[in-house]
Amino acid sequence: MASTWALVPLKSSERAKSRLAEVLDAEQRRQLFFALAEQVIVALHESRNIDAVAVVTSSLEVAEFATSLHAMPILQEADVGMSPALESALRSFQAMQPERVLMVPGDLPLISARAVDAIFEAQTASEQVVLVPDRRHEGTNALLCSPPQAIAPRFGSCSFTRHLSAARAANIATRVVEIEELALDLDCADDLDYLRSHAFERSASLLAPLRLATASNVPLRAALVG
Ligand SMILES: Nc1nc2c(ncn2[C@@H]2O[C@H](COP(=O)(O)OP(=O)(O)OP(=O)(O)O)[C@@H](O)[C@H]2O)c(=O)[nH]1
Numbered sequence: 045m046a047s048t049w050a051l052v053p054l055k056s057s058e059r060a061k062s063r064l065a066e067v068l069d070a071e072q073r074r075q076l077f078f079a080l081a082e083q084v085i086v087a088l089h090e091s092r093n094i095d096a097v098a099v100v101t102s103s104l105e106v107a108e109f110a111t112s113l114h115a116m117p118i119l120q121e122a123d124v125g126m127s128p129a130l131e132s133a134l135r136s137f138q139a140m141q142p143e144r145v146l147m148v149p150g151d152l153p154l155i156s157a158r159a160v161d162a163i164f165e166a167q168t169a170s171e172q173v174v175l176v177p178d179r180r181h182e183g184t185n186a187l188l189c190s191p192p193q194a195i196a197p198r199f200g201s202c203s204f205t206r207h208l209s210a211a212r213a214a215n216i217a218t219r220v221v222e223i224e225e226l227a228l229d230l231d232c233a234d235d236l237d238y239l240r241s242h243a244f245e246r247s248a249s250l251l252a253p254l255r256l257a258t259a260s261n262v263p264l265r266a267a268l269v270g
């Protein structure tokens with residue numbers, strides 16, 4: 045039985061990436077959502093520390109997509125937010141009694157198996173929680189809980205501080221590890237610009253199918269307005 049699971053929450057594609065609406069149209073956001081999610085799921089599968097990958101979603105389309113990538117879909121009735129989705133998925137894991145669960149959002153464009161393995165390598169035997177902050181130290185881009193119920197997921201605004209405080213309040217030994225390839229999540233136009241200026245090849249492979257007719261050194265918002 046698999047004992048280390050990775051868990052990826054994925055919204056319905058038509059609601060995803062809404063903060064990018066100022067620079068991408070609906071079809072571009074949909075394509076980007078699936079391209080990012082595929083990268084995340086593939087990297088998790090390739091990690092030598094992960095036995096199985098699950099996707100929690102309310103969308104049948106996303107569930108089929110997850111299955112096509114050999115991830116186990118966990119279906120919900122509606123999009124109720126990232127943390128409630130993760131909590132209900134964790135409850136459905138209980139029968140399988142995994143030793144640990146790694147929770148990762150589906151929008152990390154620079155993720156790799158090596159970066160995922162670095163999370164596990166950072167954990168010492170006494171530590172039940174590992175947190176990977178985003179580049180602004182506001183969000184959490186990976187949360188490893190061993191056991192899975194060590195702390196409840198509290199994703200959303202300022203989740204990094206909230207996860208840290210929850211672990212401290214419960215007196216749970218916690219490791220914070222900064223991992224460059226996991227520090228960027230693609231939420232807004234500034235994040236897309238950061239990706240285009242810091243990781244040319246990865247951004248080209250993600251953005252070329254979207255047919256964004258802008259030079260890589262021109263900020264997206266300015267290019268589209270001007
Ligand atoms: N299953 C599920 N996943 C969610 C839900 N809300 C967010 N997620 C996922 O959680 C991760 C982080 O989501 P957000 O950054 O809040 O949402 P987003 O769609 O990427 O971007 P915005 O629409 O701009 O907020 C992504 O993988 C989302 O698809 C939800 O209600 N249910």
Ligand SMILES: O=C(O)[C@H](O)COP(=O)(O)O
Pocket residue numbers: 149178182183184185198199200201202203204229231
């Ligand atoms: O910390 C979080 O909640 C996750 O990184 C998702 O946050 P986001 O809304 O910044 O993507």
